[in-house]
Amino acid sequence: MTRVDVREKVLAANAAAAAELRRRFAAQGTLVVNLISSPGSGKTTLLEATVRGLAPRLRLGAIEGDIATERDAERLRRLGIPAHQILTGGACHLDARQVRDALAARDFGALDILFIENVGNLICPTSYDLGEDFKAVLLSVTEGEDKPFKYPAIFSRAAATVITKADLLPHVAFRLDEAREQVAALNPECRLLVLSATTGQGMAEWEQLLMESLDRKRSAAAR
């Protein structure tokens, strides 16, 4: 087998596991969001702010992916939601079988929304379906507005682009219009949000997107 053959086989096995997860999440009425970004773009900080905003109304849970350390799951458990850490060893992305194993290893109970925080990496997680309803890609304003065109695969596939750390905009040379144009060129349907999990700016729009997505999924299931 060549390298390409092996990759295709791995992706096919992943797709089968993801389809099984998607059926299970549909039966449970759980919205699943796969969060993807560079290391340090603020995925866990966004989840912390989301839990503070939505946990009073919704049952939330999280699966955290990292090469090493339990730190991110611990941060979310401190806020009172079930969170399971997957340690990938050296692997640069999560796969659907790891998500299935995480669901078997921890009792999440019935969830309204399950967040899957992928390994910090703008490239490799893109190809691995985890049974999610949609991918959200985060881009912090400190990373520069050129990233959508440099990493087109994830910005083409994500249903939402979340520009994070907007509170730092006065201190960096980030051209928001340019980022917006690049995302629109790659993916005209993509929702683009600008927020700061630290100040709360833009968080209401993010929470509304989650609530609407959950409602839409449950309405579709009821029909």
Added chain:
Amino acid sequence: MTRVDVREKVLAANAAAAAELRRRFAAQGTLVVNLISSPGSGKTTLLEATVRGLAPRLRLGAIEGDIATERDAERLRRLGIPAHQILTGGACHLDARQVRDALAARDFGALDILFIENVGNLICPTSYDLGEDFKAVLLSVTEGEDKPFKYPAIFSRAAATVITKADLLPHVAFRLDEAREQVAALNPECRLLVLSATTGQGMAEWEQLLMESLDRKRSAAAR
């Protein structure tokens, strides 16, 4: 062949190509630095500032790795140094054969220092030797001080950790001491520098590290 067999075969082929590159760079007396970081940590901006500081005294060149866009090589060519862009398509790291092909495709002339700016990714580039003298890992202060323990492989193998965007320290909750301790725990020999390519703070120490490394390489070759 299993997935592991394929990976081992790929890494063995890469190691052979890297060894050939290393012999060539030794014969030419060219210092080679492999820059690795998350997307948006400031690799190209550091190179721009380095060129402004050192190009009057040294012959510099750059090989730029990206999934897509010629943007980074263009930024460096505008400063008057030879720069070649490798577009990896979807691949998440550079390999030694791509570097060899880049050297064949563009006339770099005799260089004192060749910078290889890897694809923005803290994980996958770690395993691929490019014939460099040393790897430098960049970590911007906006990414958080927890990254060395979360991405231990690269912080263990890099001879230099460069903390970038130090001008943003007043605006973010980055604990420099914690980052320093994590790097020291993983890699006691690692040089740690704190700098801002925007303000120039710390740039002299970085340039000195490069000059000393070049002198050391040439002195060793002369013996």
